[in-house]
Amino acid sequence: MNNVVKHRGHCRCGLVVMEASSTPDFAVYCHCDDCRRATGSPVLASVGFPKIDIAWTSNSTVSRYVNGTASRLFCSNCGSQIAQEHESRSDMTFFNTGFMDNPEAYPPTAHTFAGDQLSWLSLNDDLPRAEKTLLIDTQSNDGTRL
Numbered sequence: 654m655n656n657v658v659k660h661r662g663h664c665r666c667g668l669v670v671m672e673a674s675s676t677p678d679f680a681v682y683c684h685c686d687d688c689r690r691a692t693g694s695p696v697l698a699s700v701g702f703p704k705i706d707i708a709w710t711s712n713s714t715v716s717r718y719v720n721g722t723a724s725r726l727f728c729s730n731c732g733s734q735i736a737q738e739h740e741s742r743s744d745m746t747f748f749n750t751g752f753m754d755n756p757e758a759y760p761p762t763a764h765t766f767a768g769d770q771l772s773w774l775s776l777n778d779d780l781p782r783a784e785k786t787l788l789i790d791t792q793s794n795d796g797t798r799l
C-alpha cells in the first residue's frame with residue numbers, strides 16, 4: 654500500500670474519517686431510485702477507491718444497510734451517508750462525493766441510470782449517459798445498481 658495520503662473524507666460529526674492513497678478510478682452520477690431514496694436527494698455523485706488503498710482512521714460509528722447485492726455505509730451518530738459497496742465489485746468502495754473533504758477533485762465522468770433522471774433536474778453537461786450501471790457484474794451480469 655502506498656502510504657502517501659492523497660484523499661480524505663469525513664462525516665458531518667467527524668467520527669468517521671477515511672483516507673485513500675490511490676487515484677480514484679470511477680466517478681459517476683447515479684439517477685437510480687435506490688440512490689435517490691438512500692440519499693434523499695435527486696441524484697447521487699460518488700467516487701470509487703480500491704479497498705486496499707483505503708485507511709479508516711476512525712470508523713467506530715459506521716453502520717451498514719444491506720439491500721440485495723449492494724450495501725450502504727452511514728454514520729450511526731450523525732446519519733451522514735458515507736459510501737456504497739457492491740458484490741460485483743467487492744474490491745472497491747464507492748464514496749458519496751459529498752463525504753470527501755475536497756469534492757471538487759472528483760468530477761463525475763458519466764451518468765448511470767440516466768433514464769431515471771428527474772425531469773426537473775437540469776445537469777448541463779455532455780457526459781456519457783448509460784441506461785444501467787457501468788459496473789460489470791461478473792457473476793450474473795444483471796446490472797447491479799450503482
Ligand SMILES: [Zn+2]
Nearest residue numbers: 664666728731
Ligand atoms: Zn458522523
Ligand SMILES: [Zn+2]
Nearest residue numbers: 683685688799
Ligand atoms: Zn444508483
